[in-house]
Amino acid sequence: MKRFALGFYICLQASLCWAHPAGHQRIAQLDDLLAEQGGSHAVYVARALEYLSLGEWTAALADLNRAAELGNSVALQMARGKYHDSLGDHATAASLYRELVLGNSGGAEAHLNLARSLARANQIDASAAAYDSYFALLPVSHPGDYRSAAELMVSRGEEGRRAALRLLDDGLIRLGPNSQLQRLAVTLEQESGQHDRALVRWNTMGPTLNHNSFWQLEMAVLEQSAGHMPAAERRLQAAMTELESQRKTPARMGLLKEAAELMASIRAIR
Amino acid sequence: MSFRKVCGTAITLGSMLGACQIIPEESSLSQCGAAEQAPERLLLQQVSADGITLKWRGAADAVCVGASADALDTYVAATQEGDYKIARISGLNPDHRYFYSIGAASRAPTGQFFQTAPPKGNTAKDGAIRMWLLGDSGTASDTRNGKNKYAGQAQAVKEAFFRYNREQADNQPIDLMILLGDNAYTAGTDQQWQAGFFDVYPEMLSSVPVYPTIGNHEMGYALVDYCGWYDLPVCAEGPLFHYHGGISQSADPDSFDGDMDGKPDQTGPPYLEIFSLPTRGEVGGVASGTEQYYSVDYGNVHLVSLDSQLTPYDEGQLQAMRDWLVDDLRSNQQDWTVVIFHHPPYSRGMNHDSDYEGAQVSMRETFAPVFESHGVDVIYSGHAHSYERSWYLTGHHGSAASFDPGKHTELNANGDPALGQTDSPYQQISRSSGVDDKAVYTVSGSAGKVTTIKGLAPCKAGQFAGCNTGTWLQHPAHRTFDSSLDGYEPNGIARLGSVVLDITADRLVSRFVDVEGSVLDYFVIEK
Numbered sequence A: 001m002k003r004f005a006l007g008f009y010i011c012l013q014a015s016l017c018w019a020h021p022a023g024h025q026r027i028a029q030l031d032d033l034l035a036e037q038g039g040s041h042a043v044y045v046a047r048a049l050e051y052l053s054l055g056e057w058t059a060a061l062a063d064l065n066r067a068a069e070l071g072n073s074v075a076l077q078m079a080r081g082k083y084h085d086s087l088g089d090h091a092t093a094a095s096l097y098r099e100l101v102l103g104n105s106g107g108a109e110a111h112l113n114l115a116r117s118l119a120r121a122n123q124i125d126a127s128a129a130a131y132d133s134y135f136a137l138l139p140v141s142h143p144g145d146y147r148s149a150a151e152l153m154v155s156r157g158e159e160g161r162r163a164a165l166r167l168l169d170d171g172l173i174r175l176g177p178n179s180q181l182q183r184l185a186v187t188l189e190q191e192s193g194q195h196d197r198a199l200v201r202w203n204t205m206g207p208t209l210n211h212n213s214f215w216q217l218e219m220a221v222l223e224q225s226a227g228h229m230p231a232a233e234r235r236l237q238a239a240m241t242e243l244e245s246q247r248k249t250p251a252r253m254g255l256l257k258e259a260a261e262l263m264a265s266i267r268a269i270r
Numbered sequence B: 001m002s003f004r005k006v007c008g009t010a011i012t013l014g015s016m017l018g019a020c021q022i023i024p025e026e027s028s029l030s031q032c033g034a035a036e037q038a039p040e041r042l043l044l045q046q047v048s049a050d051g052i053t054l055k056w057r058g059a060a061d062a063v064c065v066g067a068s069a070d071a072l073d074t075y076v077a078a079t080q081e082g083d084y085k086i087a088r089i090s091g092l093n094p095d096h097r098y099f100y101s102i103g104a105a106s107r108a109p110t111g112q113f114f115q116t117a118p119p120k121g122n123t124a125k126d127g128a129i130r131m132w133l134l135g136d137s138g139t140a141s142d143t144r145n146g147k148n149k150y151a152g153q154a155q156a157v158k159e160a161f162f163r164y165n166r167e168q169a170d171n172q173p174i175d176l177m178i179l180l181g182d183n184a185y186t187a188g189t190d191q192q193w194q195a196g197f198f199d200v201y202p203e204m205l206s207s208v209p210v211y212p213t214i215g216n217h218e219m220g221y222a223l224v225d226y227c228g229w230y231d232l233p234v235c236a237e238g239p240l241f242h243y244h245g246g247i248s249q250s251a252d253p254d255s256f257d258g259d260m261d262g263k264p265d266q267t268g269p270p271y272l273e274i275f276s277l278p279t280r281g282e283v284g285g286v287a288s289g290t291e292q293y294y295s296v297d298y299g300n301v302h303l304v305s306l307d308s309q310l311t312p313y314d315e316g317q318l319q320a321m322r323d324w325l326v327d328d329l330r331s332n333q334q335d336w337t338v339v340i341f342h343h344p345p346y347s348r349g350m351n352h353d354s355d356y357e358g359a360q361v362s363m364r365e366t367f368a369p370v371f372e373s374h375g376v377d378v379i380y381s382g383h384a385h386s387y388e389r390s391w392y393l394t395g396h397h398g399s400a401a402s403f404d405p406g407k408h409t410e411l412n413a414n415g416d417p418a419l420g421q422t423d424s425p426y427q428q429i430s431r432s433s434g435v436d437d438k439a440v441y442t443v444s445g446s447a448g449k450v451t452t453i454k455g456l457a458p459c460k461a462g463q464f465a466g467c468n469t470g471t472w473l474q475h476p477a478h479r480t481f482d483s484s485l486d487g488y489e490p491n492g493i494a495r496l497g498s499v500v501l502d503i504t505a506d507r508l509v510s511r512f513v514d515v516e517g518s519v520l521d522y523f524v525i526e527k
Helices: A002-014 A023-037 A041-054 A057-069 A074-086 A090-102 A107-120 A124-137 A143-154 A157-175 A179-191 A195-204 A213-225 A229-245 A250-269 B025-031 B153-168 B190-198 B233-237 B270-274 B315-330 B358-373
Strands: B003-006 B021-024 B040-045 B052-057 B062-066 B074-077 B079-081 B084-089 B097-102 B113-115 B129-134 B176-179 B210-212 B221-225 B241-245 B294-298 B301-305 B336-340 B378-381 B387-389 B440-444 B497-503 B507-514 B519-526
Touching (some): A041 A057, A057 A074, A074 A090, A074 A107, A090 A124, A107 A124, A107 A143, A124 A143, A124 A157, A143 A157, A157 A179, A179 A195, A213 A250, A229 A250, B040 B210, B062 B084, B074 B084, B153 B497, B190 B270, B387 B507
Parallel strands (some): B129 B176, B176 B210, B301 B336, B378 B440
Antiparallel strands (some): B040 B052, B062 B097, B079 B084, B294 B301, B387 B440, B507 B519
8 A cells, every 4th residue: 555655656756657558568567467476356357357358368367366265246246157258258258247237237338248248159049139128228229239249139130130230229219310321221221232212212311421422322322222213313313412512522533533433334224 | 576597507607497496586596605626626617608517626515606706696506426515506697707716705706707618500799709729738746755856847937938929929718638647756645746737727617618539647646667668788787667647558547646555446536526528419419429539619619628548458448439520520510620649650759769669650540531431621649749740631541651642631822742831721622532531640649748869879789769769759650850959859749838729710820939939830720
């Protein structure tokens, strides 16, 4: 404790307290701390997580076991879950997270980790239910969480794709019109040949995206995929007209070129 | 008898909406005859051309608003959100001054007024939109063991800026106050926001809307080893672990630990409770779905606030933010685009070298190409406690060593990087490329303290902080200064100060105003 106070005092004097030690250095620091103190539950857990991030599974497990000998904690349980996830044993990981969820500990993070592990374990329905719990637990969730969840589900085939779309739709209801989520949903519809559904979905984003020329081009591509060539041409023309009237940026110039090429290819087909 | 409309949470001035109740004039006037109840944490949020959000803590549960300070005539009931009261006023006239009373009095106390935004696409009727940008200003709350070594510094920066504004800048009103992160040291706890922000700028907060961005010191406490930073004699005995603000490696608001117990508080960061930020494009811009990053329109300016804390820590959230930014910028047709976030893509400020720090690298590699491709004009960050501002940049996304002025900057007639000052301002459509592909990056993190290398020994092998790296304020992407002058370094200035941004229809001027009220650097971009 005295050393902590001394270090804190020196830090105050040095006024240089805002740097960020690189991750790889922490393991050596934790080694030193454990060597000096002879073992601490929290530090073993911390070092196990560092080993996990470096892919050193054996060392991570050893630390988790040492930590367990000194007691149990939410942090240890969570770290053990991460260890099993890292090794591909998602069922074991999920059971560890489920214990936390059932014990009403671990907060939203436990629900999220459970959902992710179940998805990786190909338990799509259970994963979707866990995601439901996670998203229900928080008044507002980050769009990136919906996206990550949906992408995990998609990797599980057609059933996962449907679950992903349900999840994205739930996110769209909760967050409101959201291009990050709807764009992924459009991609999923396209991949399964649901071109008209994709078109309807992206069309709903028009007001949110100010019907901008990039949105118009994306609509044109979707119209083309759905076989609506005249509509695709009209969208492209609208995009090109708008782009020609706007300040030139690299993105707009690239889009104009892309639109012209697409227009030419559509006209060649017709 | 005349009639007036009263609405549940918002009153519409000058138009009739079905959600409002029509009541006799006398009844409404009596509603605006209550006593003013001095609020805590008064904050103006989400100002638009036709509305604004008033937010406060305290007993008052309504406001009265009017175009005359002596005759407030529009009553608006507040809603409760957590510890705060919120009243959204709508149906206002653009670029217009309104007065208000918290508690619904009929007269507004001195200093309680606001100006609505100019109509979208227009500059302000007083000639320019003026924004005041504060990076790392929250040192008034950095009190440890009863001492604050930065006491009075944020206050001094504020007073110097007021003096500058009064004496050198026509005393033009400030339209927006912009926070560049680290505005409540050391960990962004509720108490630290009070001491570091609300107690320092009360006269601003009652009349100037605020837009913030989140910094590392808003993310709570985490455990760190001081010996990873300093070559201290005590470190010979082993590491020195301690809870510290500013070093959380999480992008997740739910991870916020404000009481140093090593566990999330389950409250999220106070930042997200204090500010009411748009998530659904309420004030222009594309809906982001999160308060962690957002955009707004203000007159002819598009302002984007990113969360650079996200960048190295969560790939899914990072990608979501990047995709949103692309959609937002694609939808933007404003005259000028200003982006703010905390971690600077180019910096060699003390302890924050953008070649090495993850968030800075990520913002440069992942986001700078988006800015350049989509016509962003200026980018402001903090984090490093000094001032640096770049040349007119494009295409430099690597380390400092890879910077090539001939390739990455706008050059002047002599073939040197152009300064962009009055005699030869930068052009929004670049003279060299013929397109809008360049931007100026400013690091302004000295509104509360300055960090320097004075008294530091050269770094030893493996040491990366708390020592002299030999490259302090020498990032070649930043403009050069005469380093023989006190406080000036080869590519930056080590002085307390803040930035003021003036924007008209065809001209943007950015100035660094130091703690003496002097302008130490500026640049101009013209359309």
